[in-house]
Amino acid sequence: MTAEEGRPGRALGDGTAPAGIAPLDQAFDAGSLYALRAAVAARAAAAGFGRREVYEVTAVAHELAANAVIHGAGHGRLRLRADDGFLYCEVSDDGQAPADGAVAPGNGTAPWPAEHGHGLWLAGQVTDQLSISHGPGGTTVTVRFALRSR
Amino acid sequence: MVADAGVQVTELGAEDHACLTFGESEELFDLTAAFIRDGLAAGLKVVCLSGAGPGPVAGELGRRGVGVQPAIARGQMTVAGWEGRLLSGQAFRADTAVSWLAEELQSCRKQGFPGLRASLDMSWALRPVAGIEELPQFEEGIAAALAGSTAAVLCQYDRERFDPVTLASVAGFHSRSVAAATYHADALLRVCRQYAPPGIRIAGEADYQAEEPLALALAEALRLDGDIEVNMSALAFIDARCSLMVADAARAIASLSRLVTLRCLPEVAAGFARLGLDAITGIRLVTSGDR
CATH class of the missing domain: 3.30.750.24 (STAS domain)
Incomplete structure (x- = not known):
């Protein structure tokens, strides 16, 4: 099942394309969220985001990873890559969503186990696009940040 | 006198010889500001010795709501360095430093203040100062000078920079131990x-x-x-x-x-x-x- 919520591009950064940043592919669990935030922040800064945007990218990555830790498998994997003027952040885990407490991310088609839903609400506020795929193999959330000119 | 379990800086009073151990400057200035603020509010004379210089100290305290300049202007507060007080020509002698405090106590009484509060930045003792081995004697002398007085002294030690042996050697002469909760x-x-x-x-x-x-x-x-x-x-x-x-x-x-x-x-x-x-x-x- 896949849900996608896109909005007219909310551009971040100073208009510089994120050329040439090395992709990030990092496993995480509760004890390594700090290291994950540091790695994401470094990549976002290298991609040309400003200070506030680096913080927002980091905050969204943390919330998605924390959701996987708290409500999913307890661990997961985060991938960050720049492509065609966008920065993509994908968080996946192989856990199962609980039957209760699930929160619809936008159009209500895909449940995501998030207490209060505030992490996903934040993601919806500051990203350019949010998509969630949920199935027997687990949950994958992908968010997109635009770096094109405002 | 043996330092008791930690107390809040806001609970310090007359005769207290307190050892403030801090881990960062924010903590140091926060606790010092509270100590000085309460002293000024009680009408006490306040002496603040610091190696940071009067300007930066006044700035840090002012940022935390202490009216340093007005207090200095009305003669209620002194912000000064160590030289001529705890140190003399970059050398330290415990009896000279204790005498300085005794004179401050006397001067404070003459000026009509009901008591004295002194905050002492002890980071000078991290420098290669002659006579540093007299530090425990100094702390012992302070404790004796405060007995029966209306004064309180807050000795400030950076717990990250002072070695545990030095901290242990002076801790026993303090009647109070202060750190942020x-x-x-x-x-x-x-x-x-x-x-x-x-x-x-x-x-x-x-x-x-x-x-x-x-x-x-x-x-x-x-x-x-x-x-x-x-x-x-x-x-x-x-x-x-x-x-x-x-x-x-x-x-x-x-x-x-x-x-x-x-x-x-x-x-x-x-x-x-x-x-x-x-x-x-x-x-x-x-x-x-x-x-």
Whole structure:
């Protein structure tokens, strides 16, 4: 099942394309969220985001990873890559969503186990696009940040 | 005299010879400001010896609500360096330094003050000063000079820079041990009481794993009287769950007709503004300090 919520591009950064940043592919669990935030922040800064945007990218990555830790498998994997003027952040885990407490991310088609839903609400506020795929193999959330000119 | 278990800096009074151990300058100036603020409010003479220089010290204390310049102008406060007081020609002699304090006590009485408060930055003892081996004698002499007096002395030791042997050798001569009440401290996060202005301070990075100590600190802040500050100026990251906890506490305090100041970095402030805190009467969202 896949849900996608896109909005007219909310551009971040100073208009510089994120050329040439090395992709990030990092496993995480509760004890390594700090290291994950540091790695994401470094990549976002290298991609040309400003200070506030680096913080927002980091905050969204943390919330998605924390959701996987708290409500999913307890661990997961985060991938960050720049492509065609966008920065993509994908968080996946192989856990199962609980039957209760699930929160619809936008159009209500895909449940995501998030207490209060505030992490996903934040993601919806500051990203350019949010998509969630949920199935027997687990949950994958992908968010997109635009770096094109405002 | 043996140092007792830690007390709050706001509980210090006459005859107290307190040992303040601090881990960072924010903690040092916060506790010092509270010590001086309470002394000035009680009409006491206040002497502040520091190696930082009068200007920066006045700035740090002023930022925490202490009216340093007016107090100096009316002769109630002195901010000075160590030379001619604790040191003489960059050399240290315990009896000379204790005599300086005794003279201050006498002078304070002559000026009609009901008592004296002295805060002593002891970082000079980290330098290659001749006579440093007399440090324990100095602390012993201070304790004797304070007996039966209306004075209190706050000796400030950086626990990260002083070696444990030196700290142990002087600790026994203090009647009180003072440090910020700490709810949580590890390599990533520190949550502690703030005394001037009253509130709590959160520094480092806070995520859901710090929920318990943060809840405790916020609950205590709710119980404090008057306006409070949640000082997050050294908080580099706060996640959604902790943000909501701070926001809920701020709303609760504001609903009691008390002012709550959230002091934080601009990017953290943007998160609180997103939660609507910038539009609530009684909540002040103040951005401060660049990383």
